[in-house]
Amino acid sequence: MSETIVEILANCLERMEAGASLESCLADFPNQAAELEPLLRMTQQMKHLTNVGPRRTFARSAHLHLENQLAASGKDVTFKPLNRLTRQQPKLLPQRKFSMSMLQLMIAAVLALAATTGGAAYAANASNPGDVLHGLDIAMENVQLNLAPDVASKVQLRLEFASERLAEAQAMFSENDADDGLEALNEYGTQISAIAQLIGSSDGADQEALALLLETAQGIHQDVLTNLLDKVPEQAKESIQRAIDASNSPIGIPEDTGAPDGVGAPNDAGAPEGAGAPDEAGPPDGTGRPTDLPAGPPADVPHGPPAGTPGGPPSDTPDGPPDNPPGKP
Amino acid sequence: MNPQANVSKLLAMAAEGDRYSFGEFYQLHLNEIYRYVLFRVNDHNEAEDLTAKVFLEAWESLTGARRGQKIKNIRAWIYRIARNKVTDYHRTKKPQEPIDDNPDKKLQSNWLEGELDDLFISRKLAQGVRQLQANYQEVIILRFINQMSHAEVAEIMNTTESHVRVLQYRALHKMREIVAEVDNE
Numbered sequence: 272m273s274e275t276i277v278e279i280l281a282n283c284l285e286r287m288e289a290g291a292s293l294e295s296c297l298a299d300f301p302n303q304a305a306e307l308e309p310l311l312r313m314t315q316q317m318k319h320l321t322n323v324g325p326r327r328t329f330a331r332s333a334h335l336h337l338e339n340q341l342a343a344s345g346k347d348v349t350f351k352p353l354n355r356l357t358r359q360q361p362k363l364l365p366q367r368k369f370s371m372s373m374l375q376l377m378i379a380a381v382l383a384l385a386a387t388t389g390g391a392a393y394a395a396n397a398s399n400p401g402d403v404l405h406g407l408d409i410a411m412e413n414v415q416l417n418l419a420p421d422v423a424s425k426v427q428l429r430l431e432f433a434s435e436r437l438a439e440a441q442a443m444f445s446e447n448d449a450d451d452g453l454e455a456l457n458e459y460g461t462q463i464s465a466i467a468q469l470i471g472s473s474d475g476a477d478q479e480a481l482a483l484l485l486e487t488a489q490g491i492h493q494d495v496l497t498n499l500l501d502k503v504p505e506q507a508k509e510s511i512q513r514a515i516d517a518s519n520s521p522i523g524i525p526e527d528t529g530a531p532d533g534v535g536a537p538n539d540a541g542a543p544e545g546a547g548a549p550d551e552a553g554p555p556d557g558t559g560r561p562t563d564l565p566a567g568p569p570a571d572v573p574h575g576p577p578a579g580t581p582g583g584p585p586s587d588t589p590d591g592p593p594d595n596p597p598g599k600p
Numbered sequence: 601m602n603p604q605a606n607v608s609k610l611l612a613m614a615a616e617g618d619r620y621s622f623g624e625f626y627q628l629h630l631n632e633i634y635r636y637v638l639f640r641v642n643d644h645n646e647a648e649d650l651t652a653k654v655f656l657e658a659w660e661s662l663t664g665a666r667r668g669q670k671i672k673n674i675r676a677w678i679y680r681i682a683r684n685k686v687t688d689y690h691r692t693k694k695p696q697e698p699i700d701d702n703p704d705k706k707l708q709s710n711w712l713e714g715e716l717d718d719l720f721i722s723r724k725l726a727q728g729v730r731q732l733q734a735n736y737q738e739v740i741i742l743r744f745i746n747q748m749s750h751a752e753v754a755e756i757m758n759t760t761e762s763h764v765r766v767l768q769y770r771a772l773h774k775m776r777e778i779v780a781e782v783d784n785e
Contacts, residue, residue, distance in 0.1 A: 319722040
């Protein structure tokens with residue numbers, strides 16, 4: 272039974288993949304050679320396209336970035352069970368009970384963070400501010416934030432990112448890179464401010480639990496900042512001190528529960544606005560960072576991360592409504 | 601130990617929460633997954649973003665709800681995740697349009713031209729791939745750019761080997777037409 276041209280082509284391709292020459296194949300199928308030859312030559316030419324790969328920066332940083340992300344979503348505190356719970360059972364569980372369950376999970380997350388925040392080794396796996404790859408870290412974080420289904424998950428993620436920024440600041444200051452250290456502190460402040468806003472947009476019981484979580488995390492961060500204070504150049508001390516002072520401030524759950532303005536206000540929220548004073552913490556020129564990070568602490572941080580600034584202060588829902596719409600009670 | 605077994609071992613360790621093993625797996629497959637995604641979406645930034653999502657989803661799948669699920673063919677598994685991501689991308693971001701019926705598109709500069717200036721023929725071929733309909737495009741990318749077997753392509757595309765052979769034949773003919781048109785322009 273004669274082979275169809277489809278089968279002959281497939282046959283020739285398999286033979287060539289095994290090392291046979293194009294000519295030998297054409298010789299075996301003289302009646303089809305005219306049709307086969309240009310197709311087979313084209314497949315050979317397509318091998319050039321195998322050289323197309325990721326941009327060098329992406330390829331070089333790839334697995335470090337992934338490791339970083341995986342570290343942030345460690346198996347014991349994976350977000351999946353939490354998210355599934357919130358999606359499937361909110362009506363089955365009393366709100367208060369659910370919030371406490373969430374709180375327990377999230378406190379565990381903070382304790383896990385505490386273990387990593389103190390170590391420069393953790394930061395060594397990440398790209399740091401000033402590194403051309405740092406923008407990719409931020410982009411990956413935004414992907415995670417976009418996938419987070421609810422406020423609690425976003426808060427949990429942002430806490431992890433804040434800890435990561437703090438670890439980066441430690442690493443940068445230990446390398447006497449004050450500019451990038453200050454930039455990391457600035458980004459830390461942005462995360463903390465965004466968390467305060469998220470908390471402001473959450474419901475009563477959840478808000479209380481999340482505020483407590485932030486307070487716990489800030490306690491841990493404060494220890495790190497205090498240790499850092501002794502090791503940084505003069506120019507950075509003031510910024511760090513302001514960050515410490517901000518950590519000492521109450522988180523500020525408003526008396527009128529659910530009033531996001533109060534929670535998000537800079538003084539209440541513990542946002543270390545001083546952590547990145549404009550003159551001190553702007554990204555150094557020429558860092559190659561592919562983002563448009565504001566040169567100082569975003570003036571609008573207490574009112575929400577600016578939308579449409581990829582790589583800048585993160586926006587959780589670039590394609591949708593913000594987490595904390597200004598008018599939300 | 602054969603490569604598949606090595607990768608299986610890496611993934612087994614990853615499923616136990618060993619993120620460094622998963623990192624190795626990531627490095628092993630990063631380039632080909634990226635290349636597959638890039639040729640399907642034709643944009644570096646989107647390709648990087650989607651590639652990152654592919655591996656995050658793979659990790660979540662390994663360590664999350666589907667943990668313990670037997671993965672018969674690891675390469676096909678990660679490609680299927682990538683394929684779904686690309687499908688979602690086209691569904692949500694770009695309405696399907698018959699690129700091969702849109703001659704103006706052919707002349708627009710694209711991302712590859714800058715990279716392959718010294719490889720004129722590659723540039724033409726890349727343009728050709730870009731203008732194919734989705735299933736032809738997929739067969740060409742998997743078979744001839746990422747150099748996978750008929751069987752592997754069939755598994756990824758969830759079809760039979762004989763159907764892959766038919767698609768391959770038609771896709772190559774279509775490619776040849778497109779490249780000839782580019783030559784004449």
